[in-house]
Amino acid sequence: MPHVVPSRSPLRYTETIVEQNRLIFKACDLQNETSIPQEFVWPDDEKPCREPPPPQLYVPPIDLKGFLTGEPVAVSTAAALVDSACRKHGFFQVVNHGVDSKLIKEAHKMMDLFFGMPLLEKQRAQRKVGEYWGYASSFTNRFSSKLPWKETLSFRYSAEPQCSNLVQDYCLKVMGEDFCHFGKICQEYCEAMSKLSNDIMELLGMSLGIGKSHFRDFYEENDSIMRLNYYPPCQKPDQTLGTGPHCDPASLTILHQDNVGGLEVLMDEKWHSIAPCSEAFVINIGDTFMALSNGLYRSCLHRAVVNDHTTRKSIAFFLSPKMDKVVCPPKELVEDINKQRIYPDFTWLTFLEFTQKHYRADMNTFEAFSKWLQNERNDQCI
Numbered sequence: 001m002p003h004v005v006p007s008r009s010p011l012r013y014t015e016t017i018v019e020q021n022r023l024i025f026k027a028c029d030l031q032n033e034t035s036i037p038q039e040f041v042w043p044d045d046e047k048p049c050r051e052p053p054p055p056q057l058y059v060p061p062i063d064l065k066g067f068l069t070g071e072p073v074a075v076s077t078a079a080a081l082v083d084s085a086c087r088k089h090g091f092f093q094v095v096n097h098g099v100d101s102k103l104i105k106e107a108h109k110m111m112d113l114f115f116g117m118p119l120l121e122k123q124r125a126q127r128k129v130g131e132y133w134g135y136a137s138s139f140t141n142r143f144s145s146k147l148p149w150k151e152t153l154s155f156r157y158s159a160e161p162q163c164s165n166l167v168q169d170y171c172l173k174v175m176g177e178d179f180c181h182f183g184k185i186c187q188e189y190c191e192a193m194s195k196l197s198n199d200i201m202e203l204l205g206m207s208l209g210i211g212k213s214h215f216r217d218f219y220e221e222n223d224s225i226m227r228l229n230y231y232p233p234c235q236k237p238d239q240t241l242g243t244g245p246h247c248d249p250a251s252l253t254i255l256h257q258d259n260v261g262g263l264e265v266l267m268d269e270k271w272h273s274i275a276p277c278s279e280a281f282v283i284n285i286g287d288t289f290m291a292l293s294n295g296l297y298r299s300c301l302h303r304a305v306v307n308d309h310t311t312r313k314s315i316a317f318f319l320s321p322k323m324d325k326v327v328c329p330p331k332e333l334v335e336d337i338n339k340q341r342i343y344p345d346f347t348w349l350t351f352l353e354f355t356q357k358h359y360r361a362d363m364n365t366f367e368a369f370s371k372w373l374q375n376e377r378n379d380q381c382i
Contacts, residue, residue, distance in 0.1 A: 025138035025151065026119060027232035039147045040138075040240045046146075048264075048271075048305045050238050057265050057272035060085050061280060065096035067203055075206065083207040086297035089267045090285035091274065094200065097281060099192045104256060104278075104315075107189045110182050111313055115151055115230040125153065125174050132156070132225060132356055133170065149240045149306050153228040157190040160221045160322070167226065190226050193254050193317035197222065200252065200283060208293060210332050215292070221322045223348065225250065231262065231304065231312040242304035242312070246361045248286035249351055249369075250318035255282040260312040266301040287366040288320060288351065291343040294329035301363050323349040344373055 030036060060081040066074035085092040114122065119137070127134030133156045138147045155167045167190055171183025201215035231242040242262060257263060257276035264271045274282060290299040306312065321327065328345045343366075354369050355361050 024119065025147070027149070027151070027234075031233055031235060033235060036149075036234065036236045036239060039145055040149055042146050042239065042241055042244065046241070046245060048238060048241060048303075054264055054271045054273045057089065057091065057267060057274055059091050059093050059274055059282065061093045061095045061277075062203070063096050064094045064199055064203070065098065068199060078203060079207040082203055086204075086207070086285055086293075088298070089265060090290075090298040090300040091265055091302075092283050093277065093280040094196075094283060095277075095280045097196055097199075099196060099281075101279075103185070103188060103192060106185050107256075107315055108258065108313065110185050111153075111228045111230065111315065113182065114153055114228065115313075122151075122153075124176070127154070130356055132352065134174075146244060147240075148243050148304075149231060149234050150242045150304075151230045151232075155186060155190065155226045157194070157224045157226055157317075158221070159194050159223075186226060189315070190224070190317065193226070193319075194222060194224065196254060196281070197224075197252060197317070197319045200254075204289075204293075204297075208296065208333065210330050214330055218292075218325065219251070219319060219321055222319055223323050224320050225316075225318040227316045227318065229304070229314045229316060231306050233308055233311060234306045235308055237306045237308050240306065242306040245301050245303045245363050247299040247301055247363065247365055248284065248318065249288065249355050249361055249365055250286040250320045251289040251292065251348075252286055252319040253282075253284045254317040254319065255284070256315045257282065258313045260307070260310050262305045262307070262312045263314075264303050264305060266303075271303075286318070287369075288327055288348060290366070291327050291346075292329055294333040295342040296333060299366065320348045320352070323347065323352075327351075344370060344377075346373060 062078050062081055063074065064078075067078040082092055122135050125135040127136045133154045136152045136154070138150060155170060158166050165187060168183035168187040171179045171186065175182070197219060198216050201219055202212040205212050205215045229243075234240060245266065255263070259276050259278060261273065261276050263274045263282065265274060266272075284302065285297045285299050287299045290297055304312075324347055326345050326347055329341075334341060350373070351369055354372060355365065358372065359365060359368050
């Protein structure tokens with residue numbers, strides 16, 4: 001059992017649960033405070049500015065159905081829009097994507113069910129140190145400062161045939177029989193995202209001029225992550241962040257937002273908001289695909305802000321290749337820029353372990369990883 005101790009100001013009237021000397025995020029208690037714990041206060045140069053509100057970023061909506069029909073005008077239009085957006089800031093949207101709206105609504109319903117449970121119930125799925133799946137209350141088991149104002153529940157998903165029920169089995173094993181339906185919905189959602197990612201990879205292949213099949217085949221047996229994000233109201237939203245500024249280490253993020261809003265992207269040294277749209281998925285390029293495109297497509301800095309009155313929720317699917325796949329750009333993209341290689345080859349497993357064991361994802365993650373990887377290889381040669 002965790003040891004409960006009285007908290008000190010500014011946590012009076014709440015309790016701080018100490019388990020292995022770490023704080024547990026209890027937003028239901030903290031919402032009644034006039035200040036927030038220092039661990040959640042971000043540096044002045046990273047705090048969000050509420051006034052004036054950030055301008056909206058134009059994120060082109062791509063008609064995926066039109067692209068998949070193969071009609072020449074639809075294909076060329078979609079490829080051109082994606083190419084422009086990915087070279088500029090790395091974000092676009094897909095509409096007419098074919099994902100059942102009932103499945104999306106049910107996934108959000110399951111999210112409400114889980115995050116509405118008492119803390120001790122949620123902790124049955126507690127994320128262990130070094131792992132990237134499970135429940136995390138503000139990542140307090142990993143960090144002690146600049147904590148994000150959120151809770152998450154993450155699952156590992158694999159498209160390999162022998163791992164066909166990985167998400168569902170995890171829910172059943174860790175959370176019990178009562179979560180059989182919960183696991184079934186999350187499994188189906190991951191499968192829908194994996195299928196959608198195949199279509200998006202065909203589009204990215206066309207936009208980069210290397211054809212539909214190359215990237216689709218590379219990610220056929222993807223090993224990805226589904227994450228449920230829950231951002232409760234905060235009394236001091238100008239002091240903290242739901243998610244700090246970072247670039248996604250994965251290849252591609254497929255995000256479904258609720259209607260609250262809070263996603264912001266840094267472009268031209270200014271933060272821009274992305275308006276939520278329940279009929280669309282927001283897609284952004286991650287570090288791994290940036291390397292796979294030999295730097296032609298950008299992995300852009302983004303963050304999530306919170307507010308003082310409404311809970312915000314989102315579901316993210318972080319597409320990644322099979323763990324042992326070597327991330328290396330196709331020769332056509334190397335030749336396009338005078339045969340200059342920008343990034344070293346690596347496997348997704350190596351990069352994932354780096355983010356879990358050595359480095360907190362931020363605005364310089366991939367640069368830090370590249371340097372670390374080079375040092376590791378130099379040491380092996382000595």
